[in-house]
Amino acid sequence: MAHNEFLVAWLKDAYAMEKGIAESLERQVELAKDHPTVQSGIQRHLDATNRHAETVKGCLESLDESPSGVKSAMASVGGMVQGMMPGAAKDDLLKAAMQDYSAEHMEIASYRSLILSATELGHADIAQKCQTILEDEQAMALWLEESMPMLTREAILQGQT
Numbered sequence: 001m002a003h004n005e006f007l008v009a010w011l012k013d014a015y016a017m018e019k020g021i022a023e024s025l026e027r028q029v030e031l032a033k034d035h036p037t038v039q040s041g042i043q044r045h046l047d048a049t050n051r052h053a054e055t056v057k058g059c060l061e062s063l064d065e066s067p068s069g070v071k072s073a074m075a076s077v078g079g080m081v082q083g084m085m086p087g088a089a090k091d092d093l094l095k096a097a098m099q100d101y102s103a104e105h106m107e108i109a110s111y112r113s114l115i116l117s118a119t120e121l122g123h124a125d126i127a128q129k130c131q132t133i134l135e136d137e138q139a140m141a142l143w144l145e146e147s148m149p150m151l152t153r154e155a156i157l158q159g160q161t
């Protein structure tokens with residue numbers, strides 16, 4: 001088994017996951033058009049996600065690899081809200097936040113494994129980049145956690161009108 005085989009495979013998975021999440025977040029920006037505060041939070045999340053994809057791509061290139069063109073199963077982690085239509089339901093922003101929260105935790109787990117494997121295999125630069133991404137993911141999970149009570153209350157209030 002090649003020395004870096006798993007590290008490369010997991011970086012490719014992480015790239016596919018970030019791309020899948022970015023696609024989903026682009027739809028959510030539209031979904032939140034009537035909710036500027038939430039929309040700007042989703043936009044920040046989208047910008048960070050695009051940055052992460054670029055950083056992971058750079059890590060792959062430092063190993064003379066490139067992102068796989070094949071859609072990995074990990075891409076679907078971010079695609080769970082794909083079927084959702086803007087305005088389809090009064091709780092759609094809450095449902096999107098729940099899906100994002102779940103995706104964030106998949107990312108957190110993935111970057112933890114990447115940091116450990118990069119460190120063990122002597123790629124301190126990749127470990128450091130993944131650590132920076134991990135801190136973004138943790139901050140985003142916290143933001144989602146803090147937003148969900150407000151989105152829950154709003155869904156209930158709208159449901160009563």
Ligand SMILES: [Fe+2]
Pocket residue numbers: 018048049052107137
């Ligand atoms: Fe990310």
